[in-house]
Amino acid sequence: MFDWVFGTPSAFLWLEVFHVLGFSLWVGSIFILDLKLLGLIKRAPFYRYHLVPWAYLGLGLVLLTGFLFVAGDPYYLENPALQIKLGLVVAAGVFVMVFHQRLVDTQLDAASDAPVPAIAKVAAATSLILWLGVLIMARMIPYQY
Ligand code: HEM
Numbered sequence: 001m002f003d004w005v006f007g008t009p010s011a012f013l014w015l016e017v018f019h020v021l022g023f024s025l026w027v028g029s030i031f032i033l034d035l036k037l038l039g040l041i042k043r044a045p046f047y048r049y050h051l052v053p054w055a056y057l058g059l060g061l062v063l064l065t066g067f068l069f070v071a072g073d074p075y076y077l078e079n080p081a082l083q084i085k086l087g088l089v090v091a092a093g094v095f096v097m098v099f100h101q102r103l104v105d106t107q108l109d110a111a112s113d114a115p116v117p118a119i120a121k122v123a124a125a126t127s128l129i130l131w132l133g134v135l136i137m138a139r140m141i142p143y144q145y
Contacts, residue, residue, distance in 0.1 A: 001071075002068065002071040002072045003072070004072075005068055005069070005071065005072025005073070006072050006073055012069075012072070015065045015068055015069060016065075018061050018064075018065045019061070019062055019065040019066060019069070021058070021061060022057075022058045022059065022060070022061030022062030022063075022064075022065060023058065023062045023135075023138075024058065025054050025055060025057055025058025025059075025061070026055050026056075026058035026059045026062055027058075027131050027134070027135065028058070029051040029052075029054055029055035029058070030055065030096065030127060030128075030131055031128065031131070032051065033051065033124075034124035034125070034127050034128045035124075035128075037116055037120055037121060037123075037124035038116075038121055038124050038125065038128075039116065039121075070082075076141075079141055079144045080144055081137050081138070081140040081141045081143070081144040082137075082138075082141050082144075084137045085134055085137035085138050085141070088130060088133045088134045088137060089134055091130060092127065092130035092131050092133075092134055095123075095126060095127060095130060096127060099123050099126075
């Protein structure tokens, strides 16, 4: 059913393009919000709700193309870098859904120069480290065969 992924010329290329576009929107949005929380982006006139639609468009793209990579070549699942990456994706995803949203919402939508409590900064730093780990492990996938 998924032979076309690696059987059709350029199919894999376009899946990679949309995988990169997807994680750029998803991780990019999270990084910008985390950097704002950490006070590294100051007086930025945007709030979380501006980025959420783009972030979830990205998440949809990256999950769909990621699934197609693995459906097209199940051997990927034996790749240690992909295994660690998927573990980090789940951990980072749960963190975003449970902690980030609860801890960060009110802060991000407050006036941009409102003091950010330490716990929200810890949440932002943890989120940054987890998604950075995903990107590093992902980049290692082609080198693990
Ligand atoms: C939000 C989650 C995700 C992020 C941030 C992400 C990020 C990345 C990045 C940065 C790359 C390297 C792209 C390159 O430079 O060539 C990559 C490749 C890859 N990703 Fe993901 N990814 C995510 C989810 C997934 C999922 C859910 C799967 C599978 C179920 C997956 C499977 C793959 C595979 C197989 C490759 C290697 C493709 C190749 O051979 O070059 N990804 N991903």
